[in-house]
Amino acid sequence: MVPRYSRPAMSAIWEPETKYEIWFLIEAHATQKLADLGVVPESGAKALWDWWATNPKIDVAAIDEKERVLKHDVIAFLDWVADEVGPEARFMHQGMTSSDVLDTTLAVQLVRATDILLEDLDGLLDALKRRAEEHKYTATIGRSHGIHAEPTTFGLKLAQAYAEFDRCRDRLQAARKEIATCAISGAVGTFANIDPSVEEYVAEKLGLVAEPVSTQVIPRDRHAMYFSVLAVIASSMERLAVEVRHLQRTEVLEAEEYFSPGQKGSSAMPHKRNPILTENLTGQARIIRGYALPALENVALWHERDISHSSVERFIGPDATITLDFALARLTGVVDKLLVYPERMQKNLDKMGGLVHSQRVLLALTQAGITRDNAYRLVQRNAMKVWESDGQMSLLELLKADEEVKAAMTDEQLEEKFNLDYHFKHVDTIFDRVFGD
């Protein structure tokens, strides 16, 4: 975790206090159910909840100290709680194994983290929608291969991003479901020493569902899927970040990240306004993608479990969620405050002397009875002249002057093919598809 790329609400989920709080809740709920079942005395559960009602401060340092001696974190924690609660605490953890606590805790943490990420996505979607509506008909050149292709609108670019992040939201919802399971099944998952109803009870109390079959651990294919989804979201984030970086290039300059008054772009070149937020996001996308791999390698644990997944998760649990939370919020800010320059978009669009309309002419020639191949050659020979003039010549004028073209189309017909609105007639349809209910 890099502090500068973290936000408090998400970071708090991964603090030791939170972890121990969740541990306690799992143990206490389990003890309660065990008491209900008559396995342990009601006084055992009551003692725990009574203590909890005093809103006790969890003494992380004391627990850590115990762990140093005992070399076992859950035993250290139980010892500390026993010190605080007294002898009635001995009924805690009956029939359970450490992993029951650890894995269920990770589930609770990931669920909480996911709920924040879902909110982040909602914020991003809101910003994208607002800016998309704002620029629904802002004409801009569409580019394939970095080369001018045909006109599109800036709103459509953002609508695409909206649709992409909307899919990401669905994926994250599905991923949340993947990891929202609870295991309280004992040493190798047989419930030998604990009734399955305890697992169901604790699951329900914590907003989880019971893991159908665990083997001491919750199976790691769930987590592999989860972190893979974060990697996909990061990649979509990168796509939008790269788009902004392209648009802010000196030669393009159709949009810019918001630039605050006090900000210095460069220690050497005072005129520079660099797309540093989106470059920063590009790097964060790489690092979040990198976390998916160890998660995938974690799946093949040995037999009922080995603990190799644990050190991986100590890194990627916090790092992937904290960084993605930060990054999504940053991206939302970029979209929300993005400086958009419609005049420049139009200027760029006009730059190629009308070449962007070449396909329409090509089609019209075909429809006028010229073979596709011939039409292609006719358009291309004029297009090439425009291209080589660096946009100084006009395709329309050249075509009007081309004898073979003239034979097939009138000036009026040609002019109609250079009308920009023609390209936007289905924008509304697409917006309906994306934003409609």
Next chain:
Amino acid sequence: MVPRYSRPAMSAIWEPETKYEIWFLIEAHATQKLADLGVVPESGAKALWDWWATNPKIDVAAIDEKERVLKHDVIAFLDWVADEVGPEARFMHQGMTSSDVLDTTLAVQLVRATDILLEDLDGLLDALKRRAEEHKYTATIGRSHGIHAEPTTFGLKLAQAYAEFDRCRDRLQAARKEIATCAISGAVGTFANIDPSVEEYVAEKLGLVAEPVSTQVIPRDRHAMYFSVLAVIASSMERLAVEVRHLQRTEVLEAEEYFSPGQKGSSAMPHKRNPILTENLTGQARIIRGYALPALENVALWHERDISHSSVERFIGPDATITLDFALARLTGVVDKLLVYPERMQKNLDKMGGLVHSQRVLLALTQAGITRDNAYRLVQRNAMKVWESDGQMSLLELLKADEEVKAAMTDEQLEEKFNLDYHFKHVDTIFDRVFGD
């Protein structure tokens, strides 16, 4: 693609003939709809379908030859079809762009591939279920960290695998939906020269849905998600493969891959029976995981599209699906014919002199009023003796002879704690969770 790791039905999807067949269908359906809309003459569509009805052979070499000159695959194909069909073919591809054809074709190929993979998973699930039922109560030692823990059943191991692959099936279904979209939206996705209804028509004919907003290309977050799901499935496959490899170790030997009569295990050591199928699957899991990365990097295409994704997909499209198909079939065979040795499982289970029952004794001592810490020490001092005797001593006998234990528990009480069936009382519950409707 490695021929030895491929099966014909899956490979056929990625043959050039299949690709061109799908290209034709897309073009012909699109032309049909354009004719219905009155954009092109009905004769244009009819000519195509009439030719198709003759069941023509697609001449891959001829198309390749054209591509060498034209340096454009779709144009080469259209030229070839025009040669075959005649002048009426000129109405094909009107208002479309190459990517409309290419991306929709990839969607059709991935959908077909996924349908085979779903069948593969069904076969694997069937085999797992059958073997799980067969060994529902076959006792075996559960291991954490590679160390004996507590008893479980071989059926439970397989039930876990079943549940895991059942999740993989759900993920693959979701992944299929991700990539089953059709784009016929023109040069930058604005439908400038083609009506959106064409896209919907073609989508429906091909069993796809219309891509809500495309930008010449279908967005690659879909494919990133798809190949990530294959990576997760591969990882689950690896888990089961590793389990078999562990069980076949000389010292463990609780199960073995089926060994056919003519097979030689080693050129040097005739006695060897090696788990080569599951080792092979372990490697295949690695390679399939490796394909998820370039798919993730493909998401951030420039502006409306660049073609960098294409070379990646020429590899991973076929390689990931063909290899996974082969691997799932191989894994199904391993499960189906797995030689299982219940006697050896029991022998291993008994190996530790009853240590696996130590937790039950620990709990009983706690319930008999001894503090957790004391109970732990009582059990551990006897357990250590058994451990150091390499299973020659019996934990039960040692406990019976321990004065402090004696003070808390009778011999009968102790003996009851060493009953194996105790561990299996909830197997039925777990099976219901996994296999119940």
Next chain:
Amino acid sequence: MVPRYSRPAMSAIWEPETKYEIWFLIEAHATQKLADLGVVPESGAKALWDWWATNPKIDVAAIDEKERVLKHDVIAFLDWVADEVGPEARFMHQGMTSSDVLDTTLAVQLVRATDILLEDLDGLLDALKRRAEEHKYTATIGRSHGIHAEPTTFGLKLAQAYAEFDRCRDRLQAARKEIATCAISGAVGTFANIDPSVEEYVAEKLGLVAEPVSTQVIPRDRHAMYFSVLAVIASSMERLAVEVRHLQRTEVLEAEEYFSPGQKGSSAMPHKRNPILTENLTGQARIIRGYALPALENVALWHERDISHSSVERFIGPDATITLDFALARLTGVVDKLLVYPERMQKNLDKMGGLVHSQRVLLALTQAGITRDNAYRLVQRNAMKVWESDGQMSLLELLKADEEVKAAMTDEQLEEKFNLDYHFKHVDTIFDRVFGD
């Protein structure tokens, strides 16, 4: 392996014929040495070499057929050779294990592949050097963050690429050494049944060195390193490809991939000249990077060996080397024939109204006694006006008119700061560093 991304010399290395040829050489050299040592009769070695001298055709199909029955590739091969050579062939493979043959063969194949890749890099370096010299003083704007920074030369860009690929060449040389080892050490690497001198003899004959300690297999950290180096080379390749893609953008257009007369850029837009080669290379870089991962996962084989690395290597051995060979050759072609537009470079350089000289002015003001902070503000307030005029205003003129600036610098002093050659005075030094001996 994707046929369209392969070249014959490299592909041939991975053909079955080549593999079996190397197998034979290993077996025959080993038998020769065993004969020299008196372990097997000289006639055994002679029979092999006599047969080989007849330049026999290796019957891949026959060997494959045997493998189908025997389910062991090396045994199948030995059987086939025995069929051809007669009973004297029975002395082959004495004391050896299959892996001795397989791993040493992979070493020979990777060495041969590396030699081709080294030649590829030499070709690329030649092209880069030639074009760098050609454009040593071709002025162009240097860009950081995609934003105009200060002037540089196009030759310097290429010199950087040269230096980078020169490092890649060194890395590849080191990687070649990593994998150029021979193992003939028997079943678990103890030389129990074969003298270490055989390994040394065969190694020397094949241009390898003896693996100091093998354990049936050559350790896979060597191959992990090898494929990681290919991944680094691929990434450098991507950097140069991305540079070309940027330069070819419509708005930038400082360079273009060579565009052959017959080529069509787009089925719809005849004017388009797309940087498809470098986009294609970008994708190939991704796929080659993806191959490093399974190679890294191959390192941790179980005990003396397991065969999980093998299926991985059947993919990445050919695919990584064949694709990189193709890609390097393609990149060399791109560099070699790159269309470079110096006028456009100058035009872009002038675009910002002289803003690129702002740092020099800043320094001059500081040296004239103004505090850094004040100098920064002076420059920035004028720079901002230029920026907002979209390069229509001239920074030099604005500065000349700024009272505070005037107080510190004369017009002549200011003009001197806008001299382009100032920036290129150390180009020669850098070229000496990069290309000097």
Next chain:
Amino acid sequence: MVPRYSRPAMSAIWEPETKYEIWFLIEAHATQKLADLGVVPESGAKALWDWWATNPKIDVAAIDEKERVLKHDVIAFLDWVADEVGPEARFMHQGMTSSDVLDTTLAVQLVRATDILLEDLDGLLDALKRRAEEHKYTATIGRSHGIHAEPTTFGLKLAQAYAEFDRCRDRLQAARKEIATCAISGAVGTFANIDPSVEEYVAEKLGLVAEPVSTQVIPRDRHAMYFSVLAVIASSMERLAVEVRHLQRTEVLEAEEYFSPGQKGSSAMPHKRNPILTENLTGQARIIRGYALPALENVALWHERDISHSSVERFIGPDATITLDFALARLTGVVDKLLVYPERMQKNLDKMGGLVHSQRVLLALTQAGITRDNAYRLVQRNAMKVWESDGQMSLLELLKADEEVKAAMTDEQLEEKFNLDYHFKHVDTIFDRVFGD
């Protein structure tokens, strides 16, 4: 960075204080050289070094506060130093760009980190060598595919690990050289405003070499190579960790991680001694591998530079080096204190009733004139009986009783083939190869 997986010396390298200390050194050395060149007054350099001689405390909070306003870290730092040193500080950073400072600092940090990692490897190599010598002739079964193959010694296993980490040491040395470069070349690397001799001077003072050609940034192929080497080392680490985990399996138990008296293996099963250190290392290997990917993706920066690499490096710079340092130290401890059980090794070795000697018999039969195929069948039919008896039958006795074998070999000849020492006659040769000078 996960605190529990970090050690102080390595962590200190990545603290803000250290970073700012290096920043100062770079700026002060550069100012000194500029003074020597007469570009700035000598008093400018003197003021910096005088202040530094007072051993000033770097006020991280104050610098951070400035960064919050200025949104530029290097400018914030320079401002703070200027506050401390006074007006003479204005000569700092002349002609330099932020990246000169940042990239050279990263080089210094990585060099320091590497020096620690090299020491770590030395420690590991020492431990491996000591334990290898100790167990040079400790007989143990070699295993391929997890199946008993032929005898080897425990010393040979460790010698292999030694050779592997010795290669890793060489790779790390090479990687150190890759990243030990200094760039002080100004805004786009042209030395426009700073003489190349400054770069050379600072490089020499900091133990680096001048980067031949930088483009504002030091090229990231260097770092990609560096982190790839860490990934290879991590993978080798995993191999040894997995070996220990296998050896500690209950059924194998040939070695164990040292188990300290106070340690509890499991909250539920007091008898358990789990290989948790090596499992933990397995996970750490995965995470370090995962860091190589974003480093590879960092190579293709845009034009002269973009800053996307920076956020990646804020993670992986500290995380990869800190974690690898911790992991290597942990692994050294595991090797150093590993509990080795030679009796158990011998017992396992004997387990298969002599099957491990089958290859020697096979060879002897061949040399006695029986065809390879027949010899194979003779051995295999007896070997299979032993195998099926689970090691209760003896291969030697069965062979002695086999009529066809009897016809070819005497009892004495057969017995000689079952002599264990036969396998170890070249151990000394291998040790010489690995440990010899």
